[in-house]
Amino acid sequence: xxxxxxxxxxxxxxxxxxxxxxxxxxxxxxxxxxxxxxxxxxxxxxxxxxxxxxxxxxxxxxxxxxxxxxxxxxxxxxxxxxxxxxxxxxxxxxxxxxxxxxxxxxxxxxxxxxxxxxxxxxxxxxxxxxxxxxxxxxxxxxxxxxxxxxxxxxxxxxxxxxxxxxxxxxxxxxxxx
Numbered sequence: 587x588x589x590x591x592x593x594x595x596x597x598x599x600x601x602x603x604x605x606x607x608x609x610x611x612x613x614x615x616x617x618x619x620x621x622x623x624x625x626x627x628x629x630x631x632x633x634x635x636x637x638x639x640x641x642x643x644x645x646x647x648x649x650x651x652x653x654x655x656x657x658x659x660x661x662x663x664x665x666x667x668x669x670x671x672x673x674x675x676x677x678x679x680x681x682x683x684x685x686x687x688x689x690x691x692x693x694x695x696x697x698x699x700x701x702x703x704x705x706x707x708x709x710x711x712x713x714x715x716x717x718x719x720x721x722x723x724x725x726x727x728x729x730x731x732x733x734x735x736x737x738x739x740x741x742x743x744x745x746x747x748x749x750x751x752x753x754x755x756x757x758x759x760x761x762x763x
Contacts, residue, residue, distance in 0.1 A: 601630050628653050
């Protein structure tokens with residue numbers, strides 16, 4: 587199937603047909619660079635391995651609810667106002683991505699890398715973020731209540747006083763009584 591045909595499947599919401607193509611062609615490399623996917627609904631979308639290039643793509647207001655995007659690379663993407671609620675994002679790569687007002691509520695983001703991402707007003711409420719990397723990001727306006735940050739890397743991250751007070755809970759540190 588051509589790149590243009592695959593793009594049309596996704597933009598027209600035919601996620602099941604795209605997923606079937608991925609199952610039938612697990613080693614097909616797909617390069618979507620330069621495509622504008624703003625506002626597209628990718629709910630139920632899944633990737634096989636990491637053979638899809640999303641680098642630098644516009645996904646503004648895209649919907650990824652419940653999508654399986656493990657090992658996906660969203661490096662330098664515009665994901666402002668994107669909805670990743672309930673998505674499976676293990677080992678996903680969001681380095682330098684724009685994630686302003688993005689929703690990760692209940693998403694599984696273990697081992698995900700958010701280094702250098704813009705996360706203003708992002709929502710990670712109840713998200714799994716074990717061993718996730720938040721190096722050099724501003725978390726001050728990020729919703730983290732109920733998130734699991736066990737062994738997450740927060741080196742160079744800016745946090746509010748309230749978030750710092752929540753760190754033992756977020757990091758899963760149990761105090762002896």
